[in-house]
Amino acid sequence: MPLPYSEIVMEHFRNPRNVGRIEDADAKAIEGSPACGDMVAVYLKVDPETQVITDIKFESYGCASNIATGSIITELAKGKTLEEAKKISWEEASKALGGLPPVKVHCSVLAVDGLRAAIQNYEERHGLVKEREPTTVEFVRKRLKHVMNPVVGLDIVRTKLVKEIEVQDGVVRVVLDLPSDHMFASAMKEDIEEKLGHRWDVKQVIVEFTE
Amino acid sequence: MYENLIYLDNAAATRLDERVLEAMKPYFFDVYAVATSQFGYSIGLDAREALDSARARIAAVLGASPDEFIFTSGDTESSNLAIKGVALALGEKKGRHIITSPIEDFPVLHSVRALERQGFQATYLRVDETGRVDLDHLRESITPETILVSIQTANQEIGTLQDIKAIGEICREKGVLFHTDATHAFTRVPLDVREIPVDLVTVSAHTIHGPRGIGGLYIRKGTPIRKVLDGGFQEFDLRPGVENIPGAVGFATAVELVTPEETARLQKMRDRLQERLLNEVPHTRLNGHPVHRLPHNANVSFRFIEGESLLLHLDMRGFAVSTGSACFSRSLEASHVILGIGGDHERAHGSVRFTFGRYNKEEDVDQIVEAIKEVVRELRRISPLGKEKE
Numbered sequence: 001m002p003l004p005y006s007e008i009v010m011e012h013f014r015n016p017r018n019v020g021r022i023e024d025a026d027a028k029a030i031e032g033s034p035a036c037g038d039m040v041a042v043y044l045k046v047d048p049e050t051q052v053i054t055d056i057k058f059e060s061y062g063c064a065s066n067i068a069t070g071s072i073i074t075e076l077a078k079g080k081t082l083e084e085a086k087k088i089s090w091e092e093a094s095k096a097l098g099g100l101p102p103v104k105v106h107c108s109v110l111a112v113d114g115l116r117a118a119i120q121n122y123e124e125r126h127g128l129v130k131e132r133e134p135t136t137v138e139f140v141r142k143r144l145k146h147v148m149n150p151v152v153g154l155d156i157v158r159t160k161l162v163k164e165i166e167v168q169d170g171v172v173r174v175v176l177d178l179p180s181d182h183m184f185a186s187a188m189k190e191d192i193e194e195k196l197g198h199r200w201d202v203k204q205v206i207v208e209f210t211e
Numbered sequence: 212m213y214e215n216l217i218y219l220d221n222a223a224a225t226r227l228d229e230r231v232l233e234a235m236k237p238y239f240f241d242v243y244a245v246a247t248s249q250f251g252y253s254i255g256l257d258a259r260e261a262l263d264s265a266r267a268r269i270a271a272v273l274g275a276s277p278d279e280f281i282f283t284s285g286d287t288e289s290s291n292l293a294i295k296g297v298a299l300a301l302g303e304k305k306g307r308h309i310i311t312s313p314i315e316d317f318p319v320l321h322s323v324r325a326l327e328r329q330g331f332q333a334t335y336l337r338v339d340e341t342g343r344v345d346l347d348h349l350r351e352s353i354t355p356e357t358i359l360v361s362i363q364t365a366n367q368e369i370g371t372l373q374d375i376k377a378i379g380e381i382c383r384e385k386g387v388l389f390h391t392d393a394t395h396a397f398t399r400v401p402l403d404v405r406e407i408p409v410d411l412v413t414v415s416a417h418t419i420h421g422p423r424g425i426g427g428l429y430i431r432k433g434t435p436i437r438k439v440l441d442g443g444f445q446e447f448d449l450r451p452g453v454e455n456i457p458g459a460v461g462f463a464t465a466v467e468l469v470t471p472e473e474t475a476r477l478q479k480m481r482d483r484l485q486e487r488l489l490n491e492v493p494h495t496r497l498n499g500h501p502v503h504r505l506p507h508n509a510n511v512s513f514r515f516i517e518g519e520s521l522l523l524h525l526d527m528r529g530f531a532v533s534t535g536s537a538c539f540s541r542s543l544e545a546s547h548v549i550l551g552i553g554g555d556h557e558r559a560h561g562s563v564r565f566t567f568g569r570y571n572k573e574e575d576v577d578q579i580v581e582a583i584k585e586v587v588r589e590l591r592r593i594s595p596l597g598k599e600k601e
Contacts, residue, residue: 003523019593020592021598035556037517037536037545038517038538039596059595061595181328184542186542186544187537
C-alpha cells in the first residue's frame, strides 16, 4: 500500500521550496509549538507601494504534510498582494497539494494560519490595523473553525462537535460533543487550548466533554 | 519485495523464522484436528499431544509447570485476562484497588482504565527519568483493598527494565498479587518464576520471530482469577475457543530458537548504534535507563525535529524505525512513555525507537547512522527551532 500522501505532497516534502529565514523581513510570524507537534514560521518581504509579497520564506517543525503545506503556501502567496494572500484557504492549499488525508488536515491549517499571522504582523507594524479584537463567543467560534476533527478532516464547528461556548472574565469554556475517552479527545483538547490560550485577554481555556 | 530493507522495528513485529513455519506446517495440513479429550479420535489425540508439548516447552523456559501456562491470542488478551480476571475474582471479595505505572503498554493501561470506569481505584506509581518505578511509592500505595500490582518487565518504547524481583518481593510480603507484562523481555532477559515472586506473566510470540495471533499467560497455581471470555472449557477453563495449535507449536519453537549468543549479538549492534548516534549527532539524548534496559532496544531523541518526517525520510532510504511523535500515533498523541518519564513534547515528538532482531546484520548499524546524520541535518535546516544555538 502506498503512503496516504499524494505525489505532490511527497515532492514538496522531499524538496521544500522557499525554506529559510529572511533576516531583514518586513513581517514574520510563528504558529503552533513543539507541544502541539507542529510549528511553522513565515517571513515576508512586502513592496510598500503595491503591497505585493515580493519574497516569502518558511521554516517548519512538523510532519510531512506540514512541511509540504508550508512549501506550497509560499508558492501560492509569492507575487500576490496582501489582500489576495489573506484569502488563501487551507482548502486551496490542500487542493494544490492534490489532497491531504483527513488526520493530516490539522497540520496544513497551521501553515495557512502562519501565513495569515505574518500578514497580520505586517499590518500591525505598518499601522494598517484597527484595535485588537476582543475574545468573544463569535471570535472563539471563528478560531474553532481552525481546529480539525481528525476523523473526517473537516473543522469541529462544521462537523457539529462544538456543543457550547462560553466566555466570561477571560475564561473560555468549550464543550465538545464527544466522550472523554474518544481516541482523538486529547488531541483536539490540546489543539483548542493552543489556538486560544495565548490570546491577550484569555486567562484560561477549559475544554469539557459531554460524556 | 523488501529484501534490501533494513528493519529496526522488531518490537512491533518480527519476521517469521522459517524453522518456526516448518514446525507449524504439519498442524495445518496433517494433524489439523482440534485437541480432543483423552477419549477422542487419534488425530485429535495427536493434536492434544502437540498442544500439551508446546505448553510444557514454554512453561519450562519460564520455570513453571505446564498447568500454569495458558495460550491466548497475544499479549493484549493476556494482559486483559490477567487484570480483569483478577478483578472479577477479587473485586467483591477483597477490594477494588489496582496499582500500575503510567508508562505501561496500552493493554495494561487501558484494562486498568476500563476497570476505573466501573468504579475500581487505580494508583499510578511515580517513575524516575529513566522509567524505573519508585519502590517506596509502591510500598506506601498498597492498602488492604489492593488486589493487584501490574508492572511491566521491560518498557515497549524506551526498553527500561524494572526490578521485578524487588517489586515481587514487596507484593509477596504485603500479600498482593503481582502481574508483569513481559512481552518485550521474554527470552531476551532472564525471567524464572521460581526466582521471581510473580503471579501472572504476559508473553507473546510476535516479538521473537514467532507467528502473530498467539501469546500466553503464566498463572501461578492457586491464583484467584476468572475467565473474561465465555465459551467452552479449553485452557483449564480460563480461555475458551478452539485452540490455535499451529500457533502454539510455532510459539514454542520460536522460544527455543532464541539463544544467549544471539541476544549478545543484538546487544553489540545496539551498543554501537547508540554510541555512534549520541557521539556523532549533536543535540541527541538517550531515552530510558543507560544500563537496566532491553539488550536489543535503543531509543534516542533528536532535538528540533519531528519524528514522522524523520521516519518518512528514512523509509524513502530503505529503513524502518518507530517514533513517539504524535503524528505517527493513531490517537495523534505524543508518546505517553516519554511524557511519563518527565520528557517534554518536543522530546517525545523527536524520539526514535530502534529495535534489533535476528535478521539484522552488523553493517546495518553504520548504514542507518549515515542516513540519520543526513536526514537530521536536512530537517534541522528546515526547522525554526534550535537556530539561536548555532
